[in-house]
Amino acid sequence: MHTVRKTDLPAVFIYCGLALFAALCLLPMVLTFIVSITDESVLIRNGYSLFPERFSLEAYRTLFNNADIIGRSYVVSITVTVIGTLAAVTITTMAAYTLANPNVKYRGALNLYFFITMLFSGGLVPWYIICKQLGLTDNLLALIVPSLMFNAFNMFLVRNFMESLPGALRESAYIDGANDLIVAFRIYFPLCVPVLATITLFYALAYWNDWFNAIMLVDNQKLYPLQYVLFKIRSNIEMLSLIPNGAPNRYTPPAESAKMATVIVTIGPIVFLYPYLQRFFIQGLVIGSVKG
Amino acid sequence: MKRLLLLLSTVVLLLAPLSACSRSDKSANGASGSPSATGSGPQETGASSEEVVTLKYVLPGTQPKEWPAVQEAVNRKLLEDGVNVRIEKEYIDWGAWEQKLNLKLSTNEPFDMFHVMNDWISLANYIGRGAVRDISAEIEKYGENLKKVIPESVWSGVTKDGKIYAVPAYWYEPAVDGSYTANRILLRQAGITEMPKTQAEMLDAMEKVMATVQGASKPYLPIRGGLRDASDVLHREYDSYPFVVKDKIAFIGNDGIVRNWAETEEFKKDAAFFREAYKRKLSNPDILVYKQEQLEKQINSGNYVFLFGTPNNPDEMRKTYPDMKDEDFTLQRLHPEKPKYRMLNAKNVNAVAAHSEHPEAAVKFLNWLYANQENYDLFMYGIEGKTYNKVGDRGVEFIKDSDNITLLYAQDEWMIGNLNYIRYSPNLLSAQKALYVADPDAETFYAADFFFDPSEVKAEMANVQAVYTSDIMPIYDGVVDYDEKIDAALQKLRAAGIDKVIAEYQRQLDAYKASKGL
Numbered sequence: 001m002h003t004v005r006k007t008d009l010p011a012v013f014i015y016c017g018l019a020l021f022a023a024l025c026l027l028p029m030v031l032t033f034i035v036s037i038t039d040e041s042v043l044i045r046n047g048y049s050l051f052p053e054r055f056s057l058e059a060y061r062t063l064f065n066n067a068d069i070i071g072r073s074y075v076v077s078i079t080v081t082v083i084g085t086l087a088a089v090t091i092t093t094m095a096a097y098t099l100a101n102p103n104v105k106y107r108g109a110l111n112l113y114f115f116i117t118m119l120f121s122g123g124l125v126p127w128y129i130i131c132k133q134l135g136l137t138d139n140l141l142a143l144i145v146p147s148l149m150f151n152a153f154n155m156f157l158v159r160n161f162m163e164s165l166p167g168a169l170r171e172s173a174y175i176d177g178a179n180d181l182i183v184a185f186r187i188y189f190p191l192c193v194p195v196l197a198t199i200t201l202f203y204a205l206a207y208w209n210d211w212f213n214a215i216m217l218v219d220n221q222k223l224y225p226l227q228y229v230l231f232k233i234r235s236n237i238e239m240l241s242l243i244p245n246g247a248p249n250r251y252t253p254p255a256e257s258a259k260m261a262t263v264i265v266t267i268g269p270i271v272f273l274y275p276y277l278q279r280f281f282i283q284g285l286v287i288g289s290v291k292g
Numbered sequence: 293m294k295r296l297l298l299l300l301s302t303v304v305l306l307l308a309p310l311s312a313c314s315r316s317d318k319s320a321n322g323a324s325g326s327p328s329a330t331g332s333g334p335q336e337t338g339a340s341s342e343e344v345v346t347l348k349y350v351l352p353g354t355q356p357k358e359w360p361a362v363q364e365a366v367n368r369k370l371l372e373d374g375v376n377v378r379i380e381k382e383y384i385d386w387g388a389w390e391q392k393l394n395l396k397l398s399t400n401e402p403f404d405m406f407h408v409m410n411d412w413i414s415l416a417n418y419i420g421r422g423a424v425r426d427i428s429a430e431i432e433k434y435g436e437n438l439k440k441v442i443p444e445s446v447w448s449g450v451t452k453d454g455k456i457y458a459v460p461a462y463w464y465e466p467a468v469d470g471s472y473t474a475n476r477i478l479l480r481q482a483g484i485t486e487m488p489k490t491q492a493e494m495l496d497a498m499e500k501v502m503a504t505v506q507g508a509s510k511p512y513l514p515i516r517g518g519l520r521d522a523s524d525v526l527h528r529e530y531d532s533y534p535f536v537v538k539d540k541i542a543f544i545g546n547d548g549i550v551r552n553w554a555e556t557e558e559f560k561k562d563a564a565f566f567r568e569a570y571k572r573k574l575s576n577p578d579i580l581v582y583k584q585e586q587l588e589k590q591i592n593s594g595n596y597v598f599l600f601g602t603p604n605n606p607d608e609m610r611k612t613y614p615d616m617k618d619e620d621f622t623l624q625r626l627h628p629e630k631p632k633y634r635m636l637n638a639k640n641v642n643a644v645a646a647h648s649e650h651p652e653a654a655v656k657f658l659n660w661l662y663a664n665q666e667n668y669d670l671f672m673y674g675i676e677g678k679t680y681n682k683v684g685d686r687g688v689e690f691i692k693d694s695d696n697i698t699l700l701y702a703q704d705e706w707m708i709g710n711l712n713y714i715r716y717s718p719n720l721l722s723a724q725k726a727l728y729v730a731d732p733d734a735e736t737f738y739a740a741d742f743f744f745d746p747s748e749v750k751a752e753m754a755n756v757q758a759v760y761t762s763d764i765m766p767i768y769d770g771v772v773d774y775d776e777k778i779d780a781a782l783q784k785l786r787a788a789g790i791d792k793v794i795a796e797y798q799r800q801l802d803a804y805k806a807s808k809g810l
Contacts, residue, residue, distance in 0.1 A: 062695055062697075065694055065695055124391070124395065125395060125398055125399065128395050128399060129399050132399070132401075215385055215387065215388040215392070216388065216392060219355075219382060219383075221355060231385075231387055232354060232385060232387075234387070235385055235386040235387030235388075236354065236386060
């Protein structure tokens with residue numbers, strides 16, 4: 001009994017601390033949700049509150065009155081995220097596999113080439129010109145390809161992971177007559193699942209949260225992703241301070257609750273990615289901890 | 293040998309993207325002409341013998357839902373009227389306006405006309421960069437109506453060294469700027485019938501009203517946009533009037549000397565006014581963190597004793613004051629005996645991009661727009677019965693989308709409107725209509741057309757503005773004491789490079805005066 005009590009006390013503290021921290025992390029989310037279902041007049045009178053006097057679903061009703069906009073951007077966001085992530089992960093892993101292979105000639109130079117992109121960037125103007133010249137305007141590809149153009153950091157993450165795998169795997173596969181495609185897809189990639197899960201999450205989040213490509217390259221309203229719809233609400237409100245005084249104001253900002261409702265709606269499916277990918281992370285931590 | 297090869301291949305790899313850049317750059321230049329030319333193709337058959345050119349107008353904002361339908365109607369009318377110009381609008385989101393416009397200008401993307409907000413990035417800046425075109429000849433040839441509906445005093449704001457670089461949007465009378473709105477409903481409640489003529493009277497009146505107001509939402513003095521707008525109204529009190537404060541940092545006196553605004557006696561007096569208001573609980577205690585939207589809501593609801601500038605939408609105000617009458621909100625000035633001045637001309641203008649292939653198209657289009665009420669209505673308000681309804685002579689009622697918030701179509705007047713044709717909400721108050729009436733008695737301040745080009749002192753300007761926001765604003769708004777804080781704040785301003793900015797201001801103002809023969 002005594003020993004149990006002794007070990008329990010710190011654990012209780014740790015659990016309490018962690019619970020508190022988790023609650024603090026959740027608080028903004030909860031508040032956002034509560035505000036989104038708060039009655040607008042109460043909101044104006046009392047400001048944000050976790051325990052509002054009156055609830056109302058008006059914000060969601062207004063939002064879904066315009067369901068075509070939200071619905072369409074949902075479709076755009078999901079399409080872009082799924083296709084973009086798959087493509088980006090495939091390209092990244094294949095590049096990593098190549099660079100992790102000690103038999104590749106000029107591997108050092110190639111590594112350096114990729115590494116440089118992490119240090120310097122060409123800047124906005126060349127980026128814009130290239131995108132325009134590639135025809136990446138006003139189409140779904142404009143939302144996918146610019147971010148596909150490779151994140152070297154992710155590539156190095158995968159490369160390092162692959163380098164830690166025993167080279168003998170490759171050698172023995174070669175001896176059994178496998179070519180590089182088979183080695184990569186049948187042997188290396190399945191072993192890299194933890195790191196692939198990590199970069200999948202990175203890419204998926206990047207695609208889901210991206211609005212910059214939309215701003216710069218897409219004018220067609222039918223192709224606006226969700227985050228851009230949110231961004232627009234914000235930038236339109238900022239605009240109010242820029243238009244001259246006395247100008248007939250043709251823009252009414254959405255109600256406070258409507259803004260929060262939009263935030264809640266945009267969080268959508270991406271939150272489910274975390275728990276799904278989490279088991280791979282844990283697996284990744286365990287891998288290699290016990291040498292057999 | 294192997295090493296050399298390695299080095300060589302690295303260099304080649306490094307240079308590859310660069311060469312890709314330059315290649316695409318060239319092709320961008322080469323291709324720039326074609327889209328407008330091809331865009332006009334299908335229309336040629338329906339038009340007269342002259343080629344129809346597409347005018348691409350780039351402006352900030354969000355494309356209204358019904359613009360495609362309106363565009364079709366506008367283009368049909370343009371063809372019928374024999375203008376041979378097709379209009380195409382490209383809306384750039386507010387959040388990306390500056391960045392994307394600059395990209396378009398620097399990559400020579402094909403477009404013709406764009407909007408310039410002089411108080412944000414001045415026309416002078418674009419002229420300095422060579423991004424806009426001199427359109428004097430085109431205006432002379434095709435701009436007959438433009439000269440009619442835009443007065444000479446406003447044109448001088450877009451003229452540099454005798455060349456016209458843009459067409460100003462003359463949608464309101466700038467002389468209105470020095471006035472304030474008085475809420476006579478609240479004033480009456482407190483037994484005040486005489487409108488204040490001095491700053492002191494203003495404060496006293498507010499205090500009396502505050503004492504009679506019940507409830508939580510007090511009619512605090514709303515200060516729109518911080519320093520920028522507060523100034524004009526109060527400045528009429530000072531002996532040095534007229535003078536103007538530009539970019540919130542530079543004081544331009546009637547004597548032609550530019551001073552650091554925070555260092556002037558006038559700043560001190562303004563700050564004393566707001567300090568007094570703050571101490572007597574007449575301005576919002578949370579003034580520094582008060583959000584723009586909250587302020588807009590207060591102004592919309594009409595819940596104020598005095599408002600610097602004109603009131604907003606009367607429909608919203610009626611929610612607060614159901615029995616409100618036109619004479620309950622009036623436009624006043626401190627020291628009404630002093631002359632009225634236009635302090636800022638041509639704040640919003642439309643310029644033609646330097647690489648535009650059809651500079652005459654922009655002028656032809658604007659000339660058509662300002663030719664008659666019918667054309668103006670079509671482009672500004674859309675299709676009657678579908679996007680708006682006429683109400684009486686000058687009234688307009690917009691038709692809203694299903695969310696009951698968004699308008700189906702409207703072109704913002706402040707970008708391209710004209711007060712000869714402007715329509716407004718039918719129940720607009722007289723206090724607001726004053727905006728749309730030319731004031732023959734008003735005088736134009738000599739520096740009303742002067743816009744500072746900050747490109748020479750960009751870094752200093754950004755630093756100075758940051759210090760203004762963090763240190764000067766609280767002093768000006770009366771939240772902290774002037775005597776206690778001003779020395780430290782001025783010190784910081786100097787460290788941020790205010791002297792260099794003011795010197796550059798002076799240089800540009802002198803050049804401006806010389807060019808105008810002042």
